[in-house]
Amino acid sequence: MGSGSREAQIEAARHAFYEGFVAEAVDAFQSGVAVQDSSGRRHTGLLRASDLAGWRATEEPTTSLRFAGRTIHKTAAWGQGPVLLQQLAMLEALGVADLVRTNDTVELVHTVVEVAKLAFADREAWYGDVDDVPLDTLLSGAYAAERARLVGSEASEGLLPGSPDGRVPHVAAALWAARAESAPGVGEPTVSPIGLSPGDTCHVDVVDRWGNRVSATPSGGWLQSSPVVPGLGFALPTRAQMFWLEPGLPNSLAPGRRPRTTLSPALLLDDDGSGVAFGTPGGDQQDQWPVPFLLRHLVGGAGLQASIDAPAWHSTHVPGSFYPRTHTPRGLVAESRLGADVLDALADRGHQVETVGPWELGRLSAAGVRSDGLLVAAANPRGMQGYAVGR
Template sequence: MVASTHWLATAVGMSMLERGGNAFDAAVATGFVLQVVEPHLNGPGGEVPMLVHPAGADEPIVVAGQGPAPASATIEHFTDLGLDLVPGTGHLAACVPGAFDAWLTVLDRFGTLALADVVAPAISYARNGYPVLPSIARTIGAVEQLFTDHWPTSAAVYLPDGRVPVPGARLRNPVLADTYERLVAASAGRERPAGIAAARDAFSRGFVAEAIDAFVRRPAMDTSGTAHAGLLTADDLAAWRVPLERPVTFEFGDYRLAKTGAWGQGPVLLQQLALLAGFDLADTGPADPQLVHLVVEAAKLAFADREAHYGDVPDVPVDALLSAPYNDERRRLIGTEASGELRPGSPVDRRPRLPRAFTARGGQPGVGEPTLEPAVDSRGATRGDTCHLDVVDRHGNLVSATPSGGWLQSSPVVPSLGFGLGTRAQMFWLEPGLPNSLAPGKRPRTTLSPSLAMRGERPYLSFGTPGGDQQDQWQLQFFLFHAVFGLNLQEAIDAPTWHTTHFPSSFYPRDAHPREVVAEQRLGHEVIGELERRGHLVTVADGWSLGRLSAVSRGGDGFLRAAANPRGAQGYAAGR
């Protein structure tokens, strides 16, 4: 079974399974196609955290495909430029690209097929073209002037004949196809492991790294309204290899959920479950205002802890944050009315610190209007910023991966490569002493958050969604709908959903909307009215607009199952 956010990527993943490949081969092929057909949501210059569970392994493995900040990325460099936030676009926000090394690590360690086989479909779509999604056309239209005035290398790729492509038109990227072919060529004539290693070197120590190094030395316009040169160097790429890590896990009923470490926001889903474990959720239902209220208030507390305690530092008190005594105490803060405060706790007597750049402005933007809107706004606009894919095979291997970054709208195309860089460094704070403060070689506290669940001792379910700060809200609801209320995978994805924007956004300009709940209209007038009576400020979204979840499972009955999101009419699940 393969499920992803684009039907072409899902079909390619299935083709790898049909030819005898395993789930890891299928995931890698799916991931490379997503880089081509969803360039507004991810690309080769971006990142991809993953959870993989090889059949027979004791626990999942985190493939931590989030690259770190450059060696010269200091707070002082940014403040000397007069910046109080890392820009949301352009060269300054680039971290080391993590996606290519992560995908090739999975292929090398767990896959069976040759690199040429899994990359061939992406090369074909890049060279021969693919149909433009309406969301791609809208995104390019929003940045057309930026491309024309400031980013000519992007205009050359995404404004063919000088015009915004219309939905359904064929869009090609032959330079990207050339890049993929050069990477594959580096592996030719070698044994499989040596060939994959040679391709990784061609990216991080060869022609790709050299092209990136040269290009970011040239200033490019960003959201500050000023053109800046970048900090990323070929040495930064050469020094990094994707780490494999143990997951953070949490027991909830019959399930054990696995997430990335607190260098990302992954444990925040587990914290929400720890808070909700003290309520009798079975007496509610998927569209019950009591459930919505409890889930929103638990999210406010868990995400406040994320803001105060999470980051790529060695002393995040994860065990304490997930412990029963701590969450028993925190749970008492949830009342019958909506809270308007941001209330981080003090695990192991650790005093919480919120960023001054956020608190000084009362949770509102402290900068001028950006020259380019962020790729995702915190209110849940359907443009998205990310992809997701899930794969399960007949052997019981499971993969959950959330590719993102390198968006066409956020970083100019490197002309000799056909892709732009990521801008994940915008998630750092430029204030010393915070867990998520910028520092050389440090990973930003990413929102990318794949999920994998075991039932008993067996790997059972992988799932995830695009959506920035909303990822671990929408995924929580999907899991509750399935695990507590018994909805099947597709029903759990289709159910009306919601999220809160109460806490600081991870994206430039780091805004917040206290008490706000964004809810799909299908939640119903009575439920929305009850939420408003409890003090929630409800923004009603289109009935099918929030979340782009996909999921696959392998049940105790031996059956494989999959589901994909109908919102946007492009997600797809397939299997046999």
């Protein structure tokens, strides 16, 4: 490999960042400058040049599930990606296709929300950057059917993780006692809880002329409050707030371990290689908002744009991934376009319904290639920065 090759230049850039002047500047700032954190006090940081030098990006296999004749690919359980797949597996066990085809919106929303509560409870008990996540069982048809039997006609209470392979679930002792709090670096970085400034998570889907697809959800440094390293011009990330300090959990803080991220890009592929990259920013909602999108597109037969445009909703029942992990028991946030009759019927079932504006939830986009080779894309009309473009 010559010194001027593309690979050599990439390695030189990586070395300068993780072992050169960038790492040195981060080390000097973290060890020498005290910054106010969520405690209201000032502390120096823990990140050192040796931490950066010891890290390498890895190539890892996706986690996938067959649903409605397609294969959906997500991250492994060091991130929350498989929680989308668990929801789809349970919905299939419950015969969701019949709900979509009969257009029973109340039953569909109720079922999707109840399934989300079960899947996210499993996320809390089992997901993390550890080797013993029982992922095969969590995504199995038998386990999905077992969990799906817990879905009743009323909004469920409490946190109900399952017991894959007979294992006893273990969640953080403080999980159900989260409280609201606003402080620098606290919360999910899509919308700031301490001001009107927008957050920093975004999502991009790309397809090139050869049909190669990329799905990416960049996030990390929260520009409203994260410390910016002098001379470098970028903010340090706040994702470590997603760790638990309680030992013994899959997502407990430990050396070399990644926090269980909410960042959750995705691929939807057909057997002939066609399909799309898709995803959204939005913290815990990154694996909730795509569920009705996929149901409308794959089961209902709607196009990409129509599936994105349709009314959206999500559950706030399970405590969030970001400190201080707030939640609303039986909480359901829904766009008003679902209709007053639907929202009232959901409230009658015990859901604590919060109605928001008609175009407020979801930031989905998708880009890919059809089976006939035509490149396609669709973007979210909500907000101000959703685009589908081609050249």
